[in-house]
Amino acid sequence: MLICDEYLTPTSLAEAFAAMEKNRGRYRVVAGCTDTLPWAREGRAGDVEIPALIDVTKIPELNERQVGDRRVRIGAATPIQRFLDDAALGRAMPAMPRCAVWFADDQIRAQATLGGNVVNASPAADATPCLEAHDAVVELASAQNGKIVKRSMPLRDFITGPGKTQLAEGELVTGFECDALAGFGGSFEKVGHRRSLVISVVCLAVMVKLDRDGRVIEDTRLAIAGIRPVPRRLREIEDLLRGKKLTGALLEEAADMPLDLVQSRSRQEYRRDVVRGFLVRGLIAASRRAGASPDALTQELEAAYG
Amino acid sequence: MVDIRLNATINGRKVSRDAKPHLRLLDFLRDDLNLTGNKEGCGAGECGTCSVFVDGMLVKSCLMPVAKAQGATVDTIESLAKSGELSVLQKAFHKAGASQCGYCIPGMVMAATAALRANPFADREEIKERLGGNICRCTGYQKIFDAVELARDVQNGRLPATALLETDTADGDVIGKSVRRIDAPSKVSGRLKYAGDMIMPGMLHVQVLRSPHAHARIVSIDTSAALAMEGVESVITSADVPGKDGFGVFVHDQPVMAHDKVRYVGEAVAAVAAEDALTAKRAVAAIKVVYEQLTPVFDPDVAMREGAAVVHDYAPDNITKHIPIRVGDVEAGFAESDLVIEENYSTQAIEHAYLEPEAGLAYVDHDDVVTVVSPSQNITHHRHMLARIIAKPISKVRFVMSPVGGGFGGKEDMIYQGMLALLAMKTMRPVRLVYTREESIISTAKRHPSRTNLRMGVMHDGRIKALAMRMVCDGGAYGLSTEGVMRKAAILAAGPYSIPNVRIDTYGIYTNNTPSGAFRSFGALQTQFATESHLDIIAERLGLDPFEIRRINAMRDGATTHTKQTLGSVSLMRALEAAEQASGWEAGAPAVRGETRGDLGHDDVRPSVTLGTRFAAGDTQEAAE
Ligand SMILES: Cc1cc2nc3c(=O)[nH]c(=O)nc-3n(C[C@H](O)[C@H](O)[C@H](O)COP(=O)(O)OP(=O)(O)OC[C@H]3O[C@@H](n4cnc5c(N)ncnc54)[C@H](O)[C@@H]3O)c2cc1C
Ligand code: FES
Ligand code: FES
Numbered sequence: 001m002l003i004c005d006e007y008l009t010p011t012s013l014a015e016a017f018a019a020m021e022k023n024r025g026r027y028r029v030v031a032g033c034t035d036t037l038p039w040a041r042e043g044r045a046g047d048v049e050i051p052a053l054i055d056v057t058k059i060p061e062l063n064e065r066q067v068g069d070r071r072v073r074i075g076a077a078t079p080i081q082r083f084l085d086d087a088a089l090g091r092a093m094p095a096m097p098r099c100a101v102w103f104a105d106d107q108i109r110a111q112a113t114l115g116g117n118v119v120n121a122s123p124a125a126d127a128t129p130c131l132e133a134h135d136a137v138v139e140l141a142s143a144q145n146g147k148i149v150k151r152s153m154p155l156r157d158f159i160t161g162p163g164k165t166q167l168a169e170g171e172l173v174t175g176f177e178c179d180a181l182a183g184f185g186g187s188f189e190k191v192g193h194r195r196s197l198v199i200s201v202v203c204l205a206v207m208v209k210l211d212r213d214g215r216v217i218e219d220t221r222l223a224i225a226g227i228r229p230v231p232r233r234l235r236e237i238e239d240l241l242r243g244k245k246l247t248g249a250l251l252e253e254a255a256d257m258p259l260d261l262v263q264s265r266s267r268q269e270y271r272r273d274v275v276r277g278f279l280v281r282g283l284i285a286a287s288r289r290a291g292a293s294p295d296a297l298t299q300e301l302e303a304a305y306g
Numbered sequence: 307m308v309d310i311r312l313n314a315t316i317n318g319r320k321v322s323r324d325a326k327p328h329l330r331l332l333d334f335l336r337d338d339l340n341l342t343g344n345k346e347g348c349g350a351g352e353c354g355t356c357s358v359f360v361d362g363m364l365v366k367s368c369l370m371p372v373a374k375a376q377g378a379t380v381d382t383i384e385s386l387a388k389s390g391e392l393s394v395l396q397k398a399f400h401k402a403g404a405s406q407c408g409y410c411i412p413g414m415v416m417a418a419t420a421a422l423r424a425n426p427f428a429d430r431e432e433i434k435e436r437l438g439g440n441i442c443r444c445t446g447y448q449k450i451f452d453a454v455e456l457a458r459d460v461q462n463g464r465l466p467a468t469a470l471l472e473t474d475t476a477d478g479d480v481i482g483k484s485v486r487r488i489d490a491p492s493k494v495s496g497r498l499k500y501a502g503d504m505i506m507p508g509m510l511h512v513q514v515l516r517s518p519h520a521h522a523r524i525v526s527i528d529t530s531a532a533l534a535m536e537g538v539e540s541v542i543t544s545a546d547v548p549g550k551d552g553f554g555v556f557v558h559d560q561p562v563m564a565h566d567k568v569r570y571v572g573e574a575v576a577a578v579a580a581e582d583a584l585t586a587k588r589a590v591a592a593i594k595v596v597y598e599q600l601t602p603v604f605d606p607d608v609a610m611r612e613g614a615a616v617v618h619d620y621a622p623d624n625i626t627k628h629i630p631i632r633v634g635d636v637e638a639g640f641a642e643s644d645l646v647i648e649e650n651y652s653t654q655a656i657e658h659a660y661l662e663p664e665a666g667l668a669y670v671d672h673d674d675v676v677t678v679v680s681p682s683q684n685i686t687h688h689r690h691m692l693a694r695i696i697a698k699p700i701s702k703v704r705f706v707m708s709p710v711g712g713g714f715g716g717k718e719d720m721i722y723q724g725m726l727a728l729l730a731m732k733t734m735r736p737v738r739l740v741y742t743r744e745e746s747i748i749s750t751a752k753r754h755p756s757r758t759n760l761r762m763g764v765m766h767d768g769r770i771k772a773l774a775m776r777m778v779c780d781g782g783a784y785g786l787s788t789e790g791v792m793r794k795a796a797i798l799a800a801g802p803y804s805i806p807n808v809r810i811d812t813y814g815i816y817t818n819n820t821p822s823g824a825f826r827s828f829g830a831l832q833t834q835f836a837t838e839s840h841l842d843i844i845a846e847r848l849g850l851d852p853f854e855i856r857r858i859n860a861m862r863d864g865a866t867t868h869t870k871q872t873l874g875s876v877s878l879m880r881a882l883e884a885a886e887q888a889s890g891w892e893a894g895a896p897a898v899r900g901e902t903r904g905d906l907g908h909d910d911v912r913p914s915v916t917l918g919t920r921f922a923a924g925d926t927q928e929a930a931e
Contacts, residue, residue, distance in 0.1 A: 037368070101918045
């Protein structure tokens, strides 16, 4: 049970930092609360008494979304559901709608925020491989001597381990800046014990951009999570694929690269098998959505991995 | 605490109220507004019994702090049936039989309402996807999906509204007909009150202190700090039991709260009644217990050995119950068999996971009748046991069975009703206890984990000559239903097969694990898992079809079971035939099947699960749009 003396809902960054300053050492930031409330239960943190809870979801800066031609900016309090509702956002981040549809369930993703997913830094956090594939930069803000000070750093530096980030005391994540990848086809592969409400055993974000004829891979982005302490970009595979003709053999070659990705403590062999299958399947799906020429991929390959 | 002044529109009415800042929207709706239609099945976002609309969007209200509802429009299950007239979806749930215990149903109806609002033409796959956040443990999902499809078609005019009504059945002609359940309207509307939904004026809230140790002597319990807290009415321990302490379905070996020693992690040690649940929780934390650790025993085979730690003094060998069955001469049977096959089997503990966590209410009425209201599956027995425990004549003890939000055997034991009765008697006020999901999992009975050694002697033609089985079950810290489970396990161990020579021994053993108790199938599962698996293995060895070996040995009308019961009629042959047909079974020994299985891949074989039906239309060339 999460017990507080005060629940504060600031409506500006300045108000939020004032509340954090006033309650220094005795507050906790919350957004959608979908990680925090289950955490404060028996068997995990148990009953937790925190004098002040500071809810950041009503701060305008944290709710903004700008979709540009080259970069996308997403406020930290954006609910995961927006990636399904906002078509422009979905086009600029083509793996994210697929990630969103597998994320928790229809109800939780209406509450769960992107910022919460990143700051919670679970190795199985589904949005993190997508953001990593977009070269996301984390925007941070804090107050010093009454002034709001901002800094930013790449997501891959921000998340340092399971549940660990570079978020400093008194700091908030305000948003994320990512590459806009409109024109890429996207896919998100995830496996767990059931269809909804499931923690990823493996999850993979794949984006592919093809030439006009749908035959040559012009660019691609891949990142994987659930199998190591932090998400990992798969640049080796991207380098192998970029500029090559799209063929089934090429995708299988990519999946067979000896990268030794699985660092989980449990079910390693299973995860290795899944990773291989996901790479092929994810690349096929993303290529198809990128407009792959119908004869580029053999039917057998699609049947085996579809 | 700084209260929140909450202004919101709830079920169409303006509400302006002070609320405690730590409340979740679910607490506020249920406890402060008495809107108990939506339930708390898990409190962790996993089950969907708490699903409500906030500004038109379905959310899990157990994951939402009440402050987030500031200025919002909130609609609960109570909003759907306007002045008692059920919505189309609610009527469809009624018609389709989509409610059994009913505990999940308000949440299901809400999720279904959201699904059809999002897409009035959603197909079955999309409905499944959109209802993915809601769990049902008893109806099964098919009828629920049927109901949503029915409502969709009525709403879209594809079916007439009369499709929601009862099909005409002549008076009394109900067998084999689909008849609407008479209790369904109360469930689909959320009006049915389960124990955790009930309130009484002046009611106190109960919380329980549980043992952190598996086996320890209680040296002392100091409740003074807890009792001194404002708002705390009473704290009880085993010392407060006025009569003969002890309950259980067969042996009365379990005290209402741990007496002298604790025997498993999660065992109740003390209980507090206070003005609100938070105060009771804090009081529980203030109780000081000094324990002296004892050596625990966790493995039933170890517990049976000489010199093992003893869980109950009355059973120095740790045997709760041993059921032996002997028919014919097993060794002679093995000697005349062509083949003797031996294997070991094991099954694990399983939690019932009914969606309604344990809850109960107790009070002493104007005639001094101690009354306990709870979803007990065995009230008459509980009443007799409680009378002895509280030293009252049976006429002064009453048990009321509240609607059971799923039991599956797990609510047969009188785990918490004793504490409620004692607190009601001490405080002379109504008291209520509602378990959290975690508490339910930690402290209540599980299905018996088992280890079975099985030998069978068979002839080349498949006839079974002899069966010898020894099963050891972990009964955990208390007896509960173990004796009955061991009996039924033994009685059904040889399956519905005529076997001339049988030796069966089932053992229920005390350990310091969570107690095992009644669970659907009541022991039959454990032994028959072994027997039926064994038959498949033997079929493979003999080159027989698994159906065939069962037919060869099947009991027929007039057969005598190995516990000497004569069976007038035996439907096994018909059941086998039906199973063979329904499964599209490909005849032959298991070993002769090749890589491709002719009996798979039929239209009615469930395809693997996918998500994203709502993308299906634009699956290709999305990027180019
Ligand atoms: C049943 C269930 C199913 C789930 N399924 C999935 C799933 O499929 N995939 C998945 O990835 N996750 C899943 N989750 C986890 C959770 O929903 C997500 O991680 C979610 O994105 C967390 O966001 P939130 O806003 O709810 O976080 P909160 O609980 O509000 O916050 C989480 C942490 O982030 C911090 N924080 C939040 N916002 C900020 C900010 N702006 N600045 C600084 N710190 C901040 C908080 O202090 C807290 O430590 C599931 C959870 C539940 C209960
Ligand atoms: S999801 Fe809220 S109570 Fe289970
Ligand atoms: S009817 Fe669904 S849980 Fe019982």
